[in-house]
Amino acid sequence: MTNARRSGPDLTEAIMRTTLELGQELGYAKLSIEAIAARAGVGKHTIYRRWPSKGALLLDSLLSLSESALGYPDTGDLLMDLRTQIYEAVDLLAGPPFSALFKALIGEAQHDPGVAAALNERFIAPQADKTVARLKAARDQDRLSPDFDLDVAMAILSGPLYFRLLITQEPLTHEYVDRILDALFTGLGPRA
Amino acid sequence: MTNARRSGPDLTEAIMRTTLELGQELGYAKLSIEAIAARAGVGKHTIYRRWPSKGALLLDSLLSLSESALGYPDTGDLLMDLRTQIYEAVDLLAGPPFSALFKALIGEAQHDPGVAAALNERFIAPQADKTVARLKAARDQDRLSPDFDLDVAMAILSGPLYFRLLITQEPLTHEYVDRILDALFTGLGPRA
DNA sequence: CAAGAACGGCACGTGCCGTGCCGTTACTGT
DNA sequence: ACAGTAACGGCACGGCACGTGCCGTTCTTG
Numbered sequence: 001m002t003n004a005r006r007s008g009p010d011l012t013e014a015i016m017r018t019t020l021e022l023g024q025e026l027g028y029a030k031l032s033i034e035a036i037a038a039r040a041g042v043g044k045h046t047i048y049r050r051w052p053s054k055g056a057l058l059l060d061s062l063l064s065l066s067e068s069a070l071g072y073p074d075t076g077d078l079l080m081d082l083r084t085q086i087y088e089a090v091d092l093l094a095g096p097p098f099s100a101l102f103k104a105l106i107g108e109a110q111h112d113p114g115v116a117a118a119l120n121e122r123f124i125a126p127q128a129d130k131t132v133a134r135l136k137a138a139r140d141q142d143r144l145s146p147d148f149d150l151d152v153a154m155a156i157l158s159g160p161l162y163f164r165l166l167i168t169q170e171p172l173t174h175e176y177v178d179r180i181l182d183a184l185f186t187g188l189g190p191r192a
Numbered sequence: 193m194t195n196a197r198r199s200g201p202d203l204t205e206a207i208m209r210t211t212l213e214l215g216q217e218l219g220y221a222k223l224s225i226e227a228i229a230a231r232a233g234v235g236k237h238t239i240y241r242r243w244p245s246k247g248a249l250l251l252d253s254l255l256s257l258s259e260s261a262l263g264y265p266d267t268g269d270l271l272m273d274l275r276t277q278i279y280e281a282v283d284l285l286a287g288p289p290f291s292a293l294f295k296a297l298i299g300e301a302q303h304d305p306g307v308a309a310a311l312n313e314r315f316i317a318p319q320a321d322k323t324v325a326r327l328k329a330a331r332d333q334d335r336l337s338p339d340f341d342l343d344v345a346m347a348i349l350s351g352p353l354y355f356r357l358l359i360t361q362e363p364l365t366h367e368y369v370d371r372i373l374d375a376l377f378t379g380l381g382p383r384a
Numbered sequence: 385c386a387a388g389a390a391c392g393g394c395a396c397g398t399g400c401c402g403t404g405c406c407g408t409t410a411c412t413g414t
Numbered sequence: 415a416c417a418g419t420a421a422c423g424g425c426a427c428g429g430c431a432c433g434t435g436c437c438g439t440t441c442t443t444g
Contacts, residue, residue, distance in 0.1 A: 163351035
């Protein structure tokens, strides 16, 4: 008769899975912790014990997807490595089925400092660090000018993508990624 | 004994003013239409009659500030014109006292398509168009290479700024604007 | 000056919040 | 093996803001 009550990490994972599931169905705005608890067959306490807010829960749920997925190759070909890496990230987070939830999460970060900090520490900064490290390796091997500004380069690679994703809300295609990469490395055409 | 009941445009303006006021005090998350109505001495209907949502109300409130403020000079010096324009925009929207509300508005746009569309049509696109137009003028005068990609240039100018504002949440300084402008026009250093 | 729209004030039902309490179940250390 | 404890599901609660009615009053329009 024991109803196979689940425990510990099991539950955590089940809750996160349910969060992504319900989030896709309802959208972030209509997603409620009450509904997640009901769907997951879980008491609300069990959720509140683990996460302080809906945003934190969604953050963990989404990051559990990316943690294993996003590596960073170094084949020696800088441009190709960057392209590979950015394609992966863009496909995972800006494509279906998680694009809307990821955008909502960044939205939540705009008025929840905790979410903002966690998002930075656990996703943005590591990703940026890897990009900068890959650029630095290329510079150290004299494949880039010694005065190449790594941080600005990284911002130019990321900025326009997030601009498209969050502001103009146009689709993030590989073709667009290529245009940014081209602009960064071959320049926008010399001044007359 | 007539209690000087206000009407029409008067009210609209008063509500928007109260929205900005209360928004600064409470932050967007805790800002409620109920509280705005109470503070403004107005029935909730009067607000709902004008705006469909809190986001739409905040959008109008914030845009009423920028509409008159953000011009676009053409002195002939492209770099200086861009710098002037971007400084202005950055100071107005990314500096106190409206930075937090502006960020919250963009956050709202992530799960309210209406707000997203209105934000684009009434603020982002006009601003981008002006930038592109200014760049195009320079290119037409042979101050830029004929194959200078105007749209990508515009994205490289805006993207990193929004990236800083929304993602890494670092302060948007004039110095940072300068670094982006430098990178765009003098390049990041040629490849070895 | 009459008709109607817009107004402020109030009340209502609804949904979700976050918390407290219950009895039950699974883990812990000895 | 077994007691003690922590975590669990379920339920109920007060609180708050939502969005919508209704009322009586005031302003605008023709």
